[in-house]
Amino acid sequence: MVGEEFFEAIRREAEPYYRHSHHDRFHVERVYKLALRIAGEVGQPVDLDVLRAAALLHDVARAMEDEGLVDDHAREGARIARDILRRVGFPEEKIERVAYCIEVHRFRSGVKPETIEAQILQDADRLDMLGAVGVARVFARAGWSNTPLHDPGKPPKRDYDGRSETAINHLFEKILRIKDTLNTEPARRIAEGRHRFVEEFVERFLKEWEGEL
Numbered sequence: 001m002v003g004e005e006f007f008e009a010i011r012r013e014a015e016p017y018y019r020h021s022h023h024d025r026f027h028v029e030r031v032y033k034l035a036l037r038i039a040g041e042v043g044q045p046v047d048l049d050v051l052r053a054a055a056l057l058h059d060v061a062r063a064m065e066d067e068g069l070v071d072d073h074a075r076e077g078a079r080i081a082r083d084i085l086r087r088v089g090f091p092e093e094k095i096e097r098v099a100y101c102i103e104v105h106r107f108r109s110g111v112k113p114e115t116i117e118a119q120i121l122q123d124a125d126r127l128d129m130l131g132a133v134g135v136a137r138v139f140a141r142a143g144w145s146n147t148p149l150h151d152p153g154k155p156p157k158r159d160y161d162g163r164s165e166t167a168i169n170h171l172f173e174k175i176l177r178i179k180d181t182l183n184t185e186p187a188r189r190i191a192e193g194r195h196r197f198v199e200e201f202v203e204r205f206l207k208e209w210e211g212e213l
Helices: 003-018 023-043 049-059 062-066 074-086 092-103 117-129 132-145 167-173 176-182 187-211
Strands: none
Touching: 003 023, 003 049, 003 062, 003 074, 003 187, 023 049, 023 117, 023 187, 049 074, 049 176, 074 092, 074 132, 092 117, 117 176, 117 187, 132 167, 132 176, 132 187, 167 176, 167 187, 176 187
């Protein structure tokens, strides 16, 4: 295993890329902690060097995509990650495995990862979209992009296409579908309570919207 100094160097290199509150360094650290928790519970060998590096770097290009500078933050993020890992002297034989985790983590791609490290990263990233934190992130992004909270005249779309017209629609179109896309049993267990919270939040939100509560 590589030393802690590599991961501290990766954090320093990556931090300037995380400049939006819905995908900031705190999101990265939550995903990192969830990934390590899942790795400890999954019941099979996991390369923690690969997983930890991938978790720290998985969204380095997310702000670029949100700002319209790149089309696919996962693909661009993998490219940036390769450069960062080489700069800090990360083991060369592990760099492509880290890049693969980043390339396939994106929800919209619909890709099912082939390696356990990529499966765990994808699950950890998706779990951070669920629960109280997940709801907060949806509304943080809605505020950043000036997206309406809710519009009863705009029902949720059947299939998520990467763009939701309201924050509440985003919860229906993407967030409430996450639990059925998870790869590992530990992630599915964690998702149960988080998913239930989102369901209860949406139900109460809509009642308050109509003045029923």
